[in-house]
Amino acid sequence: MRHRHFAPLLLAPLMALTLPAFAQTTKTGKSMTEPQVRELLTKAGYTEIDDLDFEDGMWETDATSGNRKRVDVRVDPASGQIYAEALVSQLSENDIKAKLSAAGYSNVHDVDFDDGLWKAEAERADGKDVEVHLSATDGSIIHVEND
Structure with missing residues:
Protein backbone atom coordinates (compact mmCIF):
# COMPACT_ATOMS: atom_id res chain seq x y z
CA MET A 1 0.00 0.00 0.00
CA ARG A 2 2.97 2.36 0.36
CA HIS A 3 3.19 2.57 -3.43
CA ARG A 4 -0.10 4.45 -3.71
CA HIS A 5 1.46 7.49 -2.07
CA PHE A 6 4.24 7.60 -4.64
CA ALA A 7 2.16 6.82 -7.74
CA PRO A 8 1.03 10.46 -8.32
CA LEU A 9 4.61 11.64 -7.89
CA LEU A 10 5.88 9.13 -10.41
CA LEU A 11 3.11 9.78 -12.93
CA ALA A 12 3.38 13.60 -12.86
CA PRO A 13 6.67 13.79 -14.85
CA LEU A 14 5.40 11.20 -17.32
CA MET A 15 2.17 13.15 -17.87
CA ALA A 16 4.13 16.38 -18.29
CA LEU A 17 6.07 14.76 -21.12
CA THR A 18 2.95 13.58 -22.94
CA LEU A 19 0.72 16.66 -22.56
CA PRO A 20 2.54 18.85 -25.13
CA ALA A 21 1.60 16.36 -27.83
CA PHE A 22 -1.98 17.57 -27.54
CA ALA A 23 -1.12 21.26 -28.09
CA GLU A 85 -9.13 43.88 -34.92
CA ALA A 86 -8.85 47.50 -33.77
CA LEU A 87 -5.20 47.61 -34.81
CA VAL A 88 -4.40 50.20 -37.46
CA SER A 89 -1.85 49.25 -40.10
CA GLN A 90 0.70 51.71 -41.45
CA LEU A 91 1.06 49.49 -44.53
CA SER A 92 -1.01 49.79 -47.69
CA GLU A 93 -2.41 47.13 -50.00
CA ASN A 94 0.44 47.89 -52.41
CA ASP A 95 3.00 47.44 -49.60
CA ILE A 96 1.60 43.96 -48.95
CA LYS A 97 1.67 43.07 -52.66
CA ALA A 98 5.31 44.19 -52.82
CA LYS A 99 6.24 42.16 -49.70
CA LEU A 100 4.64 39.02 -51.15
CA SER A 101 6.26 39.55 -54.53
CA ALA A 102 9.67 39.93 -52.87
CA ALA A 103 9.00 36.70 -50.95
CA GLY A 104 8.49 34.79 -54.23
CA TYR A 105 4.69 34.86 -54.55
CA SER A 106 2.94 35.80 -57.79
CA ASN A 107 -0.59 36.62 -58.90
CA VAL A 108 -1.27 38.39 -55.58
CA HIS A 109 -4.93 39.44 -55.29
CA ASP A 110 -7.83 39.87 -52.86
CA VAL A 111 -5.63 41.76 -50.40
CA ASP A 112 -7.67 42.76 -47.33
CA PHE A 113 -6.99 44.10 -43.87
CA ASP A 114 -9.26 42.27 -41.43
CA ASP A 115 -9.18 41.56 -37.68
CA GLY A 116 -5.76 43.18 -37.29
CA LEU A 117 -4.08 41.12 -40.03
CA TRP A 118 -3.44 41.49 -43.73
CA LYS A 119 -4.76 38.58 -45.81
CA ALA A 120 -4.05 37.91 -49.46
CA GLU A 121 -4.56 35.23 -52.07
CA ALA A 122 -1.44 34.37 -54.05
CA GLU A 123 0.40 31.70 -55.99
CA ARG A 124 3.55 30.03 -54.66
CA ALA A 125 6.57 29.35 -56.87
CA ASP A 126 5.36 25.74 -57.27
CA GLY A 127 2.05 26.97 -58.73
CA LYS A 128 -0.11 26.20 -55.67
CA ASP A 129 -2.75 28.76 -54.66
CA VAL A 130 -2.45 29.89 -51.05
CA GLU A 131 -3.94 32.33 -48.58
CA VAL A 132 -1.28 34.31 -46.75
CA HIS A 133 -1.71 36.14 -43.43
CA LEU A 134 0.70 39.00 -42.74
CA SER A 135 1.53 41.26 -39.81
CA ALA A 136 -0.09 44.71 -39.78
CA THR A 137 3.05 46.30 -38.40
CA ASP A 138 5.82 45.06 -40.70
CA GLY A 139 4.18 42.84 -43.33
CA SER A 140 5.99 39.72 -42.18
CA ILE A 141 4.31 36.45 -43.12
CA ILE A 142 2.57 34.86 -40.15
CA HIS A 143 0.73 31.94 -41.72
CA VAL A 144 0.29 30.37 -45.14
CA GLU A 145 -2.41 27.83 -45.96
CA ASN A 146 -3.34 26.01 -49.14
CA ASP A 147 -6.32 27.53 -50.84
Whole structure:
Protein backbone atom coordinates (compact mmCIF):
# COMPACT_ATOMS: atom_id res chain seq x y z
CA MET A 1 0.00 0.00 0.00
CA ARG A 2 2.97 2.36 0.36
CA HIS A 3 3.19 2.57 -3.43
CA ARG A 4 -0.10 4.45 -3.71
CA HIS A 5 1.46 7.49 -2.07
CA PHE A 6 4.24 7.60 -4.64
CA ALA A 7 2.16 6.82 -7.74
CA PRO A 8 1.03 10.46 -8.32
CA LEU A 9 4.61 11.64 -7.89
CA LEU A 10 5.88 9.13 -10.41
CA LEU A 11 3.11 9.78 -12.93
CA ALA A 12 3.38 13.60 -12.86
CA PRO A 13 6.67 13.79 -14.85
CA LEU A 14 5.40 11.20 -17.32
CA MET A 15 2.17 13.15 -17.87
CA ALA A 16 4.13 16.38 -18.29
CA LEU A 17 6.07 14.76 -21.12
CA THR A 18 2.95 13.58 -22.94
CA LEU A 19 0.72 16.66 -22.56
CA PRO A 20 2.54 18.85 -25.13
CA ALA A 21 1.60 16.36 -27.83
CA PHE A 22 -1.98 17.57 -27.54
CA ALA A 23 -1.12 21.26 -28.09
CA GLN A 24 -1.61 22.96 -31.44
CA THR A 25 1.77 23.07 -33.17
CA THR A 26 3.29 25.15 -35.94
CA LYS A 27 5.74 24.10 -38.63
CA THR A 28 8.61 25.07 -36.33
CA GLY A 29 7.30 22.75 -33.63
CA LYS A 30 6.78 25.59 -31.16
CA SER A 31 3.31 26.13 -29.79
CA MET A 32 1.25 27.80 -27.13
CA THR A 33 -1.44 25.86 -25.34
CA GLU A 34 -4.93 27.21 -24.69
CA PRO A 35 -4.16 28.00 -21.01
CA GLN A 36 -0.98 29.84 -22.06
CA VAL A 37 -2.93 31.92 -24.58
CA ARG A 38 -5.57 32.79 -21.96
CA GLU A 39 -2.83 33.84 -19.52
CA LEU A 40 -1.10 35.93 -22.20
CA LEU A 41 -4.33 37.74 -23.11
CA THR A 42 -5.20 38.33 -19.46
CA LYS A 43 -1.75 39.83 -18.81
CA ALA A 44 -2.26 42.05 -21.87
CA GLY A 45 -5.44 43.44 -20.28
CA TYR A 46 -8.12 41.42 -22.07
CA THR A 47 -11.08 40.10 -20.08
CA GLU A 48 -14.14 38.00 -20.88
CA ILE A 49 -12.14 35.78 -23.24
CA ASP A 50 -14.76 33.69 -25.04
CA ASP A 51 -14.74 30.94 -27.67
CA LEU A 52 -10.98 30.46 -27.86
CA ASP A 53 -10.34 28.25 -30.90
CA PHE A 54 -7.38 27.30 -33.08
CA GLU A 55 -8.21 28.19 -36.71
CA ASP A 56 -6.21 29.17 -39.78
CA GLY A 57 -2.92 28.71 -37.94
CA MET A 58 -3.80 31.15 -35.14
CA TRP A 59 -5.57 31.11 -31.81
CA GLU A 60 -8.78 33.18 -32.22
CA THR A 61 -11.18 34.58 -29.64
CA ASP A 62 -13.65 37.31 -28.76
CA ALA A 63 -12.55 39.35 -25.76
CA THR A 64 -13.12 42.63 -23.99
CA SER A 65 -10.23 45.06 -24.42
CA GLY A 66 -8.94 47.52 -21.83
CA ASN A 67 -11.34 50.19 -23.11
CA ARG A 68 -14.27 47.78 -22.44
CA LYS A 69 -15.00 47.15 -26.14
CA ARG A 70 -15.56 43.68 -27.56
CA VAL A 71 -12.91 42.82 -30.16
CA ASP A 72 -11.80 39.85 -32.23
CA VAL A 73 -8.29 38.84 -31.20
CA ARG A 74 -5.79 36.45 -32.76
CA VAL A 75 -2.61 35.08 -31.21
CA ASP A 76 0.34 33.63 -33.11
CA PRO A 77 0.95 30.20 -31.48
CA ALA A 78 4.72 30.36 -32.01
CA SER A 79 5.56 33.94 -31.05
CA GLY A 80 2.66 34.89 -28.78
CA GLN A 81 2.14 38.06 -30.83
CA ILE A 82 -1.38 39.45 -30.27
CA TYR A 83 -3.34 40.84 -33.21
CA ALA A 84 -6.54 42.75 -32.40
CA GLU A 85 -9.13 43.88 -34.92
CA ALA A 86 -8.85 47.50 -33.77
CA LEU A 87 -5.20 47.61 -34.81
CA VAL A 88 -4.40 50.20 -37.46
CA SER A 89 -1.85 49.25 -40.10
CA GLN A 90 0.70 51.71 -41.45
CA LEU A 91 1.06 49.49 -44.53
CA SER A 92 -1.01 49.79 -47.69
CA GLU A 93 -2.41 47.13 -50.00
CA ASN A 94 0.44 47.89 -52.41
CA ASP A 95 3.00 47.44 -49.60
CA ILE A 96 1.60 43.96 -48.95
CA LYS A 97 1.67 43.07 -52.66
CA ALA A 98 5.31 44.19 -52.82
CA LYS A 99 6.24 42.16 -49.70
CA LEU A 100 4.64 39.02 -51.15
CA SER A 101 6.26 39.55 -54.53
CA ALA A 102 9.67 39.93 -52.87
CA ALA A 103 9.00 36.70 -50.95
CA GLY A 104 8.49 34.79 -54.23
CA TYR A 105 4.69 34.86 -54.55
CA SER A 106 2.94 35.80 -57.79
CA ASN A 107 -0.59 36.62 -58.90
CA VAL A 108 -1.27 38.39 -55.58
CA HIS A 109 -4.93 39.44 -55.29
CA ASP A 110 -7.83 39.87 -52.86
CA VAL A 111 -5.63 41.76 -50.40
CA ASP A 112 -7.67 42.76 -47.33
CA PHE A 113 -6.99 44.10 -43.87
CA ASP A 114 -9.26 42.27 -41.43
CA ASP A 115 -9.18 41.56 -37.68
CA GLY A 116 -5.76 43.18 -37.29
CA LEU A 117 -4.08 41.12 -40.03
CA TRP A 118 -3.44 41.49 -43.73
CA LYS A 119 -4.76 38.58 -45.81
CA ALA A 120 -4.05 37.91 -49.46
CA GLU A 121 -4.56 35.23 -52.07
CA ALA A 122 -1.44 34.37 -54.05
CA GLU A 123 0.40 31.70 -55.99
CA ARG A 124 3.55 30.03 -54.66
CA ALA A 125 6.57 29.35 -56.87
CA ASP A 126 5.36 25.74 -57.27
CA GLY A 127 2.05 26.97 -58.73
CA LYS A 128 -0.11 26.20 -55.67
CA ASP A 129 -2.75 28.76 -54.66
CA VAL A 130 -2.45 29.89 -51.05
CA GLU A 131 -3.94 32.33 -48.58
CA VAL A 132 -1.28 34.31 -46.75
CA HIS A 133 -1.71 36.14 -43.43
CA LEU A 134 0.70 39.00 -42.74
CA SER A 135 1.53 41.26 -39.81
CA ALA A 136 -0.09 44.71 -39.78
CA THR A 137 3.05 46.30 -38.40
CA ASP A 138 5.82 45.06 -40.70
CA GLY A 139 4.18 42.84 -43.33
CA SER A 140 5.99 39.72 -42.18
CA ILE A 141 4.31 36.45 -43.12
CA ILE A 142 2.57 34.86 -40.15
CA HIS A 143 0.73 31.94 -41.72
CA VAL A 144 0.29 30.37 -45.14
CA GLU A 145 -2.41 27.83 -45.96
CA ASN A 146 -3.34 26.01 -49.14
CA ASP A 147 -6.32 27.53 -50.84
